[in-house]
Amino acid sequence: MRILSITTSSEICGVCILEDEKIIIEKNLNNGLTHSETLMPLIKQTLNDANLTLSNIDLIAIDIGPGSFTGIRIGIATVKAFADSLNIPCVGINSLEGLSLNETNNGIICSLIDARRENVYCEIFENINGNYIVRRKPAFENINELLKEIKQINPEYNITFVGDGAIKNKEIILKILPNSSFACNNELFAHNFGILGYKNHNNEDYKNIEPLYLRKSEAEQKMEEKLNANK
Amino acid sequence: MKNLKLISNSPIETTKIAQALAKFLNIGDTVVLTGELGAGKTKFTEGFLTYYNLQDEISSPTFTIVNEYKSPLSTIYHFDVYRLADLDEFYAIGGDEYFDKGICLIEWGEQIEDALPLELIKISFEKNSEDDNSRILNFEAIGNKYEKILDSLSFELKN
Structure with missing residues (x-):
């Protein structure tokens, strides 16, 4: 095709x-x-x-x-x-789904697209051997609230963040979720x-x-x- | 937040203040202009454009919502959002996408307050009841970057 x-x-x-x-x-x-x-x-x-x-x-x-x-x-x-x-x-x-494919390693992937004023568009996936399963539906969120929500579920989460929203908010992401990593291509x-x-x-x-x-x-x-x- | 109050004694002085501010602004910076009709917002914009040698091209954005002025240093976007019905209309025209692309001067910015960048400079223009030619310009800088710019502007105008 x-x-x-x-x-x-x-x-x-x-x-x-x-x-x-x-x-x-x-x-x-x-x-x-x-x-x-x-x-x-x-x-x-x-x-x-x-x-x-x-x-x-x-x-x-x-x-x-x-x-x-x-x-x-x-x-x-x-x-x-x-x-x-x-x-x-x-x-x-x-x-956000298109963006998630930039990260190919297995694990939790959080796609973040900057929406200005400390807001992001986000969707969370779990990559299991190339199958990207949606773990949190696409949404428009304040970055601080989103990170707090993730932290509440599991502060030890090892999440890979991807997208321009990840680059822009890198500091605060690492502050709230220190185990986070970042994709190379955003x-x-x-x-x-x-x-x-x-x-x-x-x-x-x-x-x-x-x-x-x-x-x-x-x-x-x-x-x-x-x-x-x-x- | 930091404030700076400047007195302009003539339209020419208003343009000089605007030129001085232009010197310190870069792509991605936003300035909101408020004040009644004839308070000097357009004169200020003219002065701002003079810094980029674009002063001859100025026209009112009242009907176009946004005018673009291109210079090698930065594109200047001059907004008048008075005619927009609401915030949604601003988003629909891709209004917030202009903020990173150049320097934005926005008239009636209070109408789209919730869409404006969190950090910016606000300038309110007041007429002086004792002198027809005189205007009071109240600068308000929100955010570290803009507070520094206000310091630089204040120093520049004193010298």
Whole structure:
């Protein structure tokens, strides 16, 4: 199966073509330009370099976030246009899962994507021989509260943190969870989404692919505050 | 938190203060400007852009929400978020993604308080009832980095 995978939820605009789980070609661009300028030419160039066209693609795997709101929309809108016009099956993969594949050792992996103001998008996995099992669902959290929660469960946890949220909060992570370690690669690479797409696709309708923003809207937050106050 | 109160006796002096501040700011820094209409926020921005030699290009961001000014040192993003309905609209336009990409000057920043960086400089502009040309600029630095910048600015303006 030939897969085109795309990530646009971080600073990197990444495009990869894979044969099943094997990378044929990959281009990850981080040149400061917006993804709306970069993505289309990058897809074209990647296909050209591999001597392929979109009609040779059997599946598109797309990073649905969380991350940059505008970036996510650019990626998803592009992929939906391809899927709609060329009838290519698609699969949406969340960015935290894509990130977790950067760490290949067995054990607990915590994906952290920076969401500013001491907030992160996070998801926790356990890697058992290449099977990444979700141990804590994707969520938008304050980093201090998240770390406190993990510490309460087990302060001796040996967790590997990965992502720009891990780099940014390294000091506080080590302060609260001193047994923690950190992944070498902390960026979102297109090939991870291709690999996960290959494993997870199941003929879903592209129309069902939606951005995963995770951040609660102001209205939702106010509603929650109100409900909490009434308790 | 650290405060600094400066008196500007003319629009030109306001631009000079802004130029002096620009010298100490880098990519990723944020300044919030508050004050009533005609209090000098735009004059201040003009002065800020003068440091980057971009003063001729200034226009109001009232309708565009954000204007971009590109210089080799840093891109300057001049926001006026008055017309945004709420915080969600700010996130939806990718507003918070600008903070790391350049220097952000934000008018009506109090409307998006919960989305602003935790550390920043706030400047409030007050008219002086005794002198039409005079303005009081109240600087408030939040965070270590900005407190140091305020010290440098204060030293710079004294000399």
